[in-house]
Amino acid sequence: MSKVTIHMVSSLDGFIANEEGTIDWMRSTDSYEEGVALTEDYINEFLKSIDCYVMGSKTYEHAVELGWAYGDTPVVVLTNRDLKAFKESVEFYSGDPRNLASQLRSKFQNIWMVGGSETTKDFLKHKLVDEIVVTFMPILLGGGKLFFDYIGSEIKLHLKDTTAFNDGMVELTYQVLKV
Template identity: 65%
Template sequence: MKTEKSKITIHMVSSLDGFIAKKDGSVSWMHSKDTYEKGIELTKEYIAKFLKSIDCYIMGSKTYEHAVELGWPYGNVPVFVLTKRNMKSNRKNVQFLSGDLAEIVSNTLKPKYNNIWMVGGSMLTKEFLRLGLADEINISIIPTLLGNGKLFFDFIGREILLHLKDTTSFKDGMVELEYEIKKE
């Protein structure tokens, strides 16, 4: 049941040079083999506690297809997939939507969910930012330079000011940056 103001967080895993996938769409590089002794251990308990705080996910159809291929990390949490394609899922928690993004956010997501996570991809990220629909950006940076591929922030077209809320370093070398999007 909704009890507080809704918050939409854009989340993405990125290489240090800002790519979310290789040119061929591969994300096999996303698991760091680095070691950083001062970092936090990314345990199953840590991940479970974090995931419990998310009320629903919203993503594009390509991200959805990657999630299905990689083993579906979203459990039974509601997932909204934005697509113009005719797609189906055997999962009861997945709903496919199309139409005006601002209306979907205002009429479908915000009235029902508090902690909404937009998890990909770059085109959807661009629209959320362009329309001013997101409240926060959470980037998990893997210690890898890809050199080329699919950009996370793909030419948004306007300047957006951010406020650093927190940083977390993990033992595998991944760094998480949490930003609040300053509203103009």
């Protein structure tokens, strides 16, 4: 059975970009000796488990600018703008998120949404999400672009897992309860 997972890196106070819209604060210089080491092997093994990525257009533009981390894994970018594909594995979608989710679920097992509060909100609003993974950076930004900004309804979650990394990041994995 396929699964749609929202993943976001956030400041501890819930922001995905600072007031200037930048994300350069996402590199941790902290250390936590008891945490899991983020080795290249650990990261590569994890990335192999993802069959498809979904992101908003601003996240796509940041990813191209900062260095493409998605390899040749299929990427669907949600946009109404006329953007150019950075790679052959990138396609653009404009339309009902329910139709997109249905199409992706028929082709892929492990679908990861990796950016955009609007994209996240649309998928949550339509109950298309199975799991939420939030990786908190050891920083308080005090303002900026919120990850979960006014979703409009209560969504119950079940904590599935926690991971503390050796660079001070903490990852929480929640199952979205279908109530």
